[in-house]
Amino acid sequence: MKFDIMRDRLLAGLNDVMKAVSSKTTIPILTGIKIDVTHEGLRLTGSDADITIQTYIPVEEDGEQLMNVSATGSIVLQARMFNEIVRKLPTNEVEIEVSAGFATNIRSGKSEFHLIGLDASEYPLLPEVAEGRQFSIPTDLLKSVIRETVFAVATSESRPVLTGVNWRILDNELICVATDSHRLARRKIQLEQLPAEINSVVIPGKSLNELNKILEDTTDLVQIALTNYHVLFKTDDVLFFSRLLEGNYPDTSRLIPEEYKTNVTINGKALLQAIDRASLLAREDRNNVVRFETLENSTVEISSNSPEIGKVEEQISVENLEGESLKISFSAKYMMEALRAIDGQDVIIQFTGTMRPFILRSIHDDAILQLILPVRTY
Amino acid sequence: MKFDIMRDRLLAGLNDVMKAVSSKTTIPILTGIKIDVTHEGLRLTGSDADITIQTYIPVEEDGEQLMNVSATGSIVLQARMFNEIVRKLPTNEVEIEVSAGFATNIRSGKSEFHLIGLDASEYPLLPEVAEGRQFSIPTDLLKSVIRETVFAVATSESRPVLTGVNWRILDNELICVATDSHRLARRKIQLEQLPAEINSVVIPGKSLNELNKILEDTTDLVQIALTNYHVLFKTDDVLFFSRLLEGNYPDTSRLIPEEYKTNVTINGKALLQAIDRASLLAREDRNNVVRFETLENSTVEISSNSPEIGKVEEQISVENLEGESLKISFSAKYMMEALRAIDGQDVIIQFTGTMRPFILRSIHDDAILQLILPVRTY
Numbered sequence: 001m002k003f004d005i006m007r008d009r010l011l012a013g014l015n016d017v018m019k020a021v022s023s024k025t026t027i028p029i030l031t032g033i034k035i036d037v038t039h040e041g042l043r044l045t046g047s048d049a050d051i052t053i054q055t056y057i058p059v060e061e062d063g064e065q066l067m068n069v070s071a072t073g074s075i076v077l078q079a080r081m082f083n084e085i086v087r088k089l090p091t092n093e094v095e096i097e098v099s100a101g102f103a104t105n106i107r108s109g110k111s112e113f114h115l116i117g118l119d120a121s122e123y124p125l126l127p128e129v130a131e132g133r134q135f136s137i138p139t140d141l142l143k144s145v146i147r148e149t150v151f152a153v154a155t156s157e158s159r160p161v162l163t164g165v166n167w168r169i170l171d172n173e174l175i176c177v178a179t180d181s182h183r184l185a186r187r188k189i190q191l192e193q194l195p196a197e198i199n200s201v202v203i204p205g206k207s208l209n210e211l212n213k214i215l216e217d218t219t220d221l222v223q224i225a226l227t228n229y230h231v232l233f234k235t236d237d238v239l240f241f242s243r244l245l246e247g248n249y250p251d252t253s254r255l256i257p258e259e260y261k262t263n264v265t266i267n268g269k270a271l272l273q274a275i276d277r278a279s280l281l282a283r284e285d286r287n288n289v290v291r292f293e294t295l296e297n298s299t300v301e302i303s304s305n306s307p308e309i310g311k312v313e314e315q316i317s318v319e320n321l322e323g324e325s326l327k328i329s330f331s332a333k334y335m336m337e338a339l340r341a342i343d344g345q346d347v348i349i350q351f352t353g354t355m356r357p358f359i360l361r362s363i364h365d366d367a368i369l370q371l372i373l374p375v376r377t378y
Numbered sequence: 379m380k381f382d383i384m385r386d387r388l389l390a391g392l393n394d395v396m397k398a399v400s401s402k403t404t405i406p407i408l409t410g411i412k413i414d415v416t417h418e419g420l421r422l423t424g425s426d427a428d429i430t431i432q433t434y435i436p437v438e439e440d441g442e443q444l445m446n447v448s449a450t451g452s453i454v455l456q457a458r459m460f461n462e463i464v465r466k467l468p469t470n471e472v473e474i475e476v477s478a479g480f481a482t483n484i485r486s487g488k489s490e491f492h493l494i495g496l497d498a499s500e501y502p503l504l505p506e507v508a509e510g511r512q513f514s515i516p517t518d519l520l521k522s523v524i525r526e527t528v529f530a531v532a533t534s535e536s537r538p539v540l541t542g543v544n545w546r547i548l549d550n551e552l553i554c555v556a557t558d559s560h561r562l563a564r565r566k567i568q569l570e571q572l573p574a575e576i577n578s579v580v581i582p583g584k585s586l587n588e589l590n591k592i593l594e595d596t597t598d599l600v601q602i603a604l605t606n607y608h609v610l611f612k613t614d615d616v617l618f619f620s621r622l623l624e625g626n627y628p629d630t631s632r633l634i635p636e637e638y639k640t641n642v643t644i645n646g647k648a649l650l651q652a653i654d655r656a657s658l659l660a661r662e663d664r665n666n667v668v669r670f671e672t673l674e675n676s677t678v679e680i681s682s683n684s685p686e687i688g689k690v691e692e693q694i695s696v697e698n699l700e701g702e703s704l705k706i707s708f709s710a711k712y713m714m715e716a717l718r719a720i721d722g723q724d725v726i727i728q729f730t731g732t733m734r735p736f737i738l739r740s741i742h743d744d745a746i747l748q749l750i751l752p753v754r755t756y
Binding site for chain 1: 482490492494658688689691692693
């Protein structure tokens, strides 16, 4: 294998695949990046066994020569070291040459590195993803869907399936649900040409967070392909594979109340900031709980108190207040995350009493629903 | 005590004094910020017993009313909490009122916090700094002096006096020296009106680092006052007190060789980058050592090798190479820090053989001298 390439392009590709490489892996070859060179281009692969990321750099793009290939081949190079070497090379031209025994030379300007590579044939193969079960989503919409749901997955491994986001297809709708059993986030999207044969998959929250970091905020389509064990997200430059979580995702639809006794319409940003202030005192306690109370004159009061430090109270005018008066307590963290997911618009909060779950929605549409279980303090 | 103040100004003052407050303090009242309000203005004080920072906000500045004082007084409020509350208040007007029992109300818009303060009379008094032993330095020059020396202080407490920077006055020159006994940084400055009666003080490196963060990059003068136990740095807005280190600072002048056998003039930036690349492999070993070798044709070679990972070699053209040929090994970290202190100009490196300390200077002046002890590998 021997080729030269523009350093900036190699570095950009490495930055993406590095996101899959974990220093904690127990599989030695996965501390490396696989480099495959053909006469058409260069493919980089990084993986931690759960997530695999591939990027592709063609020999020529838009008439510009990005690399010259003298001899094809494959090698695995220690990921962190290779990435840092490429980042610090003195010129924008890099020559990489592999000779017998996986000995690898990296040359740039008057600088020459000799690394000992690993046998690329020992690198794990990628999962096979069937062509049939595919659909696509604009990249920016996919990023929104991830942002609006993934924060609500469980962080504890006591029920592993809850550490993922459940994607279900029902008619022409993709329904994404995350819950840690104390709160729930649900996002629905209408999509065309959804495959019928997939009912429900669970994508690890960690995978979606990494995917979100790699995707750029464009309207280009992301191709999504599903198998029983894997999901593949495909853009022009990047292939992102993730293992799916096994196990049955719980039916969450019956958690959502059907009748409400108190409805509050309120500016989401004003409420978020008031909760943020109240949580300054609340978080000194173990449970980070704030109180929410309806008052007369279209006003609610947010309050919190910590016996050792002090207390805080704040009144907020609401757009609309209907139904029974209410005093309720909840986690400031859950409420702030739910409000951030709805993103600053006017929100409707619907309660069914002090000890029942309540829901938050945008006044504009039902696409995002956030549900929170209250905490008993009164 | 009762006053209202512009939130932005209070927050700017808090940001500075917070740098002195440590969460690790064993003196409970030092977890707080002291607030002193007079009819002239407000003074904030933060301290960790070693460093004390004060900021002052006048009632009126350049014709602009910054605060209104209804009742004077003092209080100590928990630093982190008070800072976060002020940062998150909903409007730019803050009213602070202290009533009986140190109960403190902080109001802004419709938000109201009640905190339990501490008795300001229990807060430690500031050291007295005599008027006589003072001099001044432009702020940007003081920042340079700190940057060029403080990195070389010892991090280990085995010889506590080496964790500080030694400031000595000799005739019209201030000489600043830091050493951890493996390398040394020295900076000399000509100053006028230096006090004659101070020979030598040792300022903790940590204090200088914190001071450097607070000082802005201006040509305004910083007033410096010294006592036997403290130093005070004074700008228009900020008073910065630091305890001095006790003990005799070693005489470092005899460490610096007087004769040299090999002189190399080289571009500092090119050398820094080559050492940085070589250190990628070197730092996998315990000692982070790179090799430096003079070659024919005005060239030096930087190299490093790590038996398990690989090796790196790089040749650099030098401006000038005089004297005996040389192979020497040294810490990449020390060399990079020394070159950064000299800051990218052409440097002269003067060697006295493989096992003797060598020095680095700018070709333009002798104000900065960096000395490094080599490592035996050949």
